[in-house]
Amino acid sequence: MIALELIFIPIVLAFVLALFFRGDNSISKYISLVLFTYMLQFSLGLFSQLPESGFLELGTFLSVEKFDFILTLQVDMLSSIMLTLTSVLLILVALSSWSMKNQALYYSLLILFSGAIFGVFMSTNLLWFFIFWELTLIPMYFLVGIWGAERRIYAAIKFFLYTHVASMLILLAFFLIHKESGTFEITLIKESMLASPLLIWWLLFIGFAVKMPIFPFHTWLPDAHVEAPAPISVLLAGVLLKMGAYAMIRLVILLLPQTSQKYAWIILTLGLISLFYSAFMAIYETHLKKMIAYSSISHMGLVVIAISTMSYEGLGAALYEMIGHAFIISPLFLIAGFLHHKTGSWQMKDMGGLMQKAPYLSAIFVLAGFAALGLPGTIGFVGELTILLSTIKSFGLWMAIIIVASMLASGYIIWTFRRVIYGQMGKIVQETNFKMNNMEFLALIIFAFFIILFGIFPNLLFEYINPAFAQFQLGGAL
Amino acid sequence: MISSFSIFFLFALLSILLHRTKWLKPFALMGIVLSSYCTFNNIPIGLSGFFESENIKLFELILEIVLFAIILHEDEDITITQILFIGASSILLLQSDTIVSFVISFESLSLISVVLVSSIKTKEQAQGAIKMFIAGGISTAILFLGLVFYVMGGGDLLQPIITKANNIEQVGIYIMIIGLFYKLTIVPFHGWAADTYALVRDTHAAILSAVSKTVVVLAVFHIFSPFLLQNIDFSVPVLVTFAIVTMTLGNFMALFSKNLARILSYSSIAHAGYILLGFASIKSEFANDGILYISIAYIFMQSAGFLTLDILRKNYNISTLKELSGFSKQNPLVAFFFTVQLLSLAGIPLLAGFLGKAVVFYAGVDAGLWWVVLIALLNSALSVGYYAWIIKSIYFDTLAKKEIIKPIYLAIVAQIILFAGTVYFGIFAKTVFNIQ
Numbered sequence: 001m002i003a004l005e006l007i008f009i010p011i012v013l014a015f016v017l018a019l020f021f022r023g024d025n026s027i028s029k030y031i032s033l034v035l036f037t038y039m040l041q042f043s044l045g046l047f048s049q050l051p052e053s054g055f056l057e058l059g060t061f062l063s064v065e066k067f068d069f070i071l072t073l074q075v076d077m078l079s080s081i082m083l084t085l086t087s088v089l090l091i092l093v094a095l096s097s098w099s100m101k102n103q104a105l106y107y108s109l110l111i112l113f114s115g116a117i118f119g120v121f122m123s124t125n126l127l128w129f130f131i132f133w134e135l136t137l138i139p140m141y142f143l144v145g146i147w148g149a150e151r152r153i154y155a156a157i158k159f160f161l162y163t164h165v166a167s168m169l170i171l172l173a174f175f176l177i178h179k180e181s182g183t184f185e186i187t188l189i190k191e192s193m194l195a196s197p198l199l200i201w202w203l204l205f206i207g208f209a210v211k212m213p214i215f216p217f218h219t220w221l222p223d224a225h226v227e228a229p230a231p232i233s234v235l236l237a238g239v240l241l242k243m244g245a246y247a248m249i250r251l252v253i254l255l256l257p258q259t260s261q262k263y264a265w266i267i268l269t270l271g272l273i274s275l276f277y278s279a280f281m282a283i284y285e286t287h288l289k290k291m292i293a294y295s296s297i298s299h300m301g302l303v304v305i306a307i308s309t310m311s312y313e314g315l316g317a318a319l320y321e322m323i324g325h326a327f328i329i330s331p332l333f334l335i336a337g338f339l340h341h342k343t344g345s346w347q348m349k350d351m352g353g354l355m356q357k358a359p360y361l362s363a364i365f366v367l368a369g370f371a372a373l374g375l376p377g378t379i380g381f382v383g384e385l386t387i388l389l390s391t392i393k394s395f396g397l398w399m400a401i402i403i404v405a406s407m408l409a410s411g412y413i414i415w416t417f418r419r420v421i422y423g424q425m426g427k428i429v430q431e432t433n434f435k436m437n438n439m440e441f442l443a444l445i446i447f448a449f450f451i452i453l454f455g456i457f458p459n460l461l462f463e464y465i466n467p468a469f470a471q472f473q474l475g476g477a478l
Numbered sequence: 479m480i481s482s483f484s485i486f487f488l489f490a491l492l493s494i495l496l497h498r499t500k501w502l503k504p505f506a507l508m509g510i511v512l513s514s515y516c517t518f519n520n521i522p523i524g525l526s527g528f529f530e531s532e533n534i535k536l537f538e539l540i541l542e543i544v545l546f547a548i549i550l551h552e553d554e555d556i557t558i559t560q561i562l563f564i565g566a567s568s569i570l571l572l573q574s575d576t577i578v579s580f581v582i583s584f585e586s587l588s589l590i591s592v593v594l595v596s597s598i599k600t601k602e603q604a605q606g607a608i609k610m611f612i613a614g615g616i617s618t619a620i621l622f623l624g625l626v627f628y629v630m631g632g633g634d635l636l637q638p639i640i641t642k643a644n645n646i647e648q649v650g651i652y653i654m655i656i657g658l659f660y661k662l663t664i665v666p667f668h669g670w671a672a673d674t675y676a677l678v679r680d681t682h683a684a685i686l687s688a689v690s691k692t693v694v695v696l697a698v699f700h701i702f703s704p705f706l707l708q709n710i711d712f713s714v715p716v717l718v719t720f721a722i723v724t725m726t727l728g729n730f731m732a733l734f735s736k737n738l739a740r741i742l743s744y745s746s747i748a749h750a751g752y753i754l755l756g757f758a759s760i761k762s763e764f765a766n767d768g769i770l771y772i773s774i775a776y777i778f779m780q781s782a783g784f785l786t787l788d789i790l791r792k793n794y795n796i797s798t799l800k801e802l803s804g805f806s807k808q809n810p811l812v813a814f815f816f817t818v819q820l821l822s823l824a825g826i827p828l829l830a831g832f833l834g835k836a837v838v839f840y841a842g843v844d845a846g847l848w849w850v851v852l853i854a855l856l857n858s859a860l861s862v863g864y865y866a867w868i869i870k871s872i873y874f875d876t877l878a879k880k881e882i883i884k885p886i887y888l889a890i891v892a893q894i895i896l897f898a899g900t901v902y903f904g905i906f907a908k909t910v911f912n913i914q
Contacts, residue, residue, distance in 0.1 A: 131827035168855035
């Protein structure tokens with residue numbers, strides 16, 4: 001079955017490429033592009049094969065029955081959407097890293113990451129899920145630690161340790177689930193089988209909250225985002241955080257619906273705090289990339305709030321916002337990284353007047369910025385609107401306070417425009433030549449295209465998102 | 479009678495004749511291949527007081543593979559001979575079934591270990607060897623004290639351990655276990671190990687900390703587990719306490735060490751703590767699998783770790799974290815193997831170290847010790863701190879110094895064998911679970 005190969009071939013290939021090619025050898029670059037395109041094709045192909053509800057079986061491998069350690073590959077609508085999103089982002093990341101130094105190793109690590117992340121989204125055996133979940137840390141650790149900015153080593157080790165500790169809680173929860181239900185297979189576990197759902201819920205919630213990240217477990221993210229090279233920030237925001245959100249939906253909300261319903265107020269409260277706290281932090285920041293990082297956490301706060309509704313509309317909105325967030329934050333990170341690369345500064349006060357020097361780049365920045373604050377006609381608007389409506393439906397009219405966060409977002413985004421894009425041209429900007437590599441620019445254009453496309457035609461996505469949570473439509477999942 | 483034990487023993491004796499010739503290494507390797515053949519075909523030792531099982535057979539084969547790799551790596555004649563002796567006594571110990579056979583094989587292994595480290599070249603090595611000698615003496619003394627109590631209480635040495643022991647026998651058994659704790663480097667009996675592993679030659683440290691330790695673990699588990707299971711009310715809290723203290727102290731000490739060999743020594747002590755958690759989970763049907771699995775994983779990764787240190791020290795004159803800076807630029811291949819083994823020690827998935835720990839920890843959860851497992855998991859996360867730091871030195875830092883590189887082909891082959899083991903047992907758990 002091709003699914004298994006799509007996980008293990010990249011993992012093996014990564015080591016082979018890393019051992020045989022060195023320095024700026026560009027073979028790995030082309031191989032990775034071919035591989036990621038194939039992954040996209042595979043993910044898109046899944047949609048036509050999916051059954052109306054439930055999982056499409058892709059096979060079971062390496063079975064150890066005594067320990068229930070079986071690599072079961074199954075996908076449903078939710079995981080197919082995540083796989084597609086991941087493959088699109090991987091292609092765009094590969095494009096936007098086109099002129100990276102020490103390419104051979106860089107792309108090998110990207111390939112390793114792609115195999116692991118496909119494993120995360122395809123395996124329904126909890127232990128194998130955990131194996132791939134942890135495996136994603138290794139390439140990330142090296143990608144941040146080798147290609148990152150000044151404080152990269154601190155950021156890499158903090159990221160590794162922080163998320164690894166969280167993973168340990170998750171592993172304990174999985175063990176408890178197996179002990180109490182007798183299986184690691186997600187599709188066979190029912191909450192009623194579990195003797196201690198509360199303990200398991202807390203372990204899983206904290207574990208995934210770190211990855212998403214939810215306040216107060218978010219402190220690793222600003223560091224990792226700032227120090228990572230721009231394309232890797234895209235991978236962090238677009239794939240790694242989404243992995244957390246995916247796990248939160250699949251293993252907390254869908255697996256333990258009763259306990260989650262009981263603690264929905266905790267998820268909601270933390271989501272609101274994340275939303276507002278990071279919005280205020282973003283206003284305060286003068287560091288361009290840190291501002292974007294906080295804005296990213298703030299958007300994930302919206303996703304958390306939407307998840308806490310545990311309703312058909314809410315989860316659909318969360319998934320939409322997850323996709324929207326990936327397309328909005330990525331170009332912002334890429335442009336911020338590019339500006340730092342050219343000007344050598346992260347501070348907004350050193351920039352200004354970019355529109356005159358690099359109009360196309362600035363236009364994409366402005367477009368993504370507007371999408372981030374939820375301007376109608378962009379993907380951001382649809383996400384925020386559906387989240388607002390679904391939360392008002394679930395929790396009452398007071399959820400309209402989400403609009404305040406959107407207003408805060410307008411504050412920091414438009415202020416950033418004034419300081420970076422418009423305003424007086426800074427001295428450094430004047431002296432810099434902002435010529436961008438074609439491939440990197442192509443990636444930005446594709447991001448911009450998706451922002452507008454899904455902003456105008458949200459149904460292109462909802463057509464697939466809605467069936468993903470069909471079991472919630474009549475309140476049946478509770 | 480031809481058996482894997484007798485072949486090891488015979489080849490060890492004959493190998494002395496081949497010292498200072500180029501035939502020694504091929505001869506020793508041939509001995510190991512022959513003994514693996516015997517192991518593979520289930521040829522019994524042929525003495526009373528010894529048993530066979532599929533578990534032990536698998537582990538013996540792995541032991542032979544690891545010894546094969548170590549001999550490939552090693553250049554010193556006397557050490558190669560001693561490795562064969564170690565192999566012989568390890569097989570005796572692994573298969574011993576009664577108290578007397580256990581004690582005799584255990585002592586022969588201890589004795590040959592002392593002989594092993596006593597090929598001294600520097601003052602530090604002498605210090606390490608003497609510490610080990612003294613600790614070994616104390617361990618033996620305590621073991622025999624326990625034995626005396628056991629016999630006084632009426633225990634029969636020619637039988638497996640009594641499960642329903644009277645008070646005096648129980649005192650004897652617990653004293654014996656304390657004596658064995660020295661060998662298993664359980665805190666507070668670990669002091670010698672941290673120094674010995676760090677001070678003696680790295681190949682010797684590989685044998686002591688990886689090979690003989692895992693052999694002792696499996697033998698002790700086989701001999702004592704029926705007793706521990708019978709006296710669960712007392713044994714579990716005691717073992718849990720020792721396990722927690724051992725893993726926590728080991729990890730913290732490793733975190734504060736700057737010397738590579740010392741970091742691996744303390745990590746070895748921390749692993750003893752994880753293994754002891756497997757002992758404490760004796761109630762679970764997975765305890766046996768867990769101990770076996772973590773031993774298999776550990777013998778591969780720990781011996782590979784120390785063999786790499788040997789390469790580093792001999793060829794590149796590197797022994798501290800600082801000197802390791804930027805090593806990936808100097809020898810990417812060795813750097814890669816070292817990194818993989820460190821990740822395995824840290825318990826990163828798709829490597830044997832992860833599954834080893836996972837099965838032991840699962841046994842812990844299964845036995846109802848979930849809070850101990852939580853401590854162990856956090857410890858494991860803590861250990862990532864120092865492993866990641868070593869990897870950081872290798873890959874992220876700038877090259878400290880460039881040394882002239884001598885060819886190390888055989889050592890690389892040894893690393894490949896151990897790497898293959900670590901990866902294989904990280905994915906194909908079936909091999910271990912299907913033999914029960």
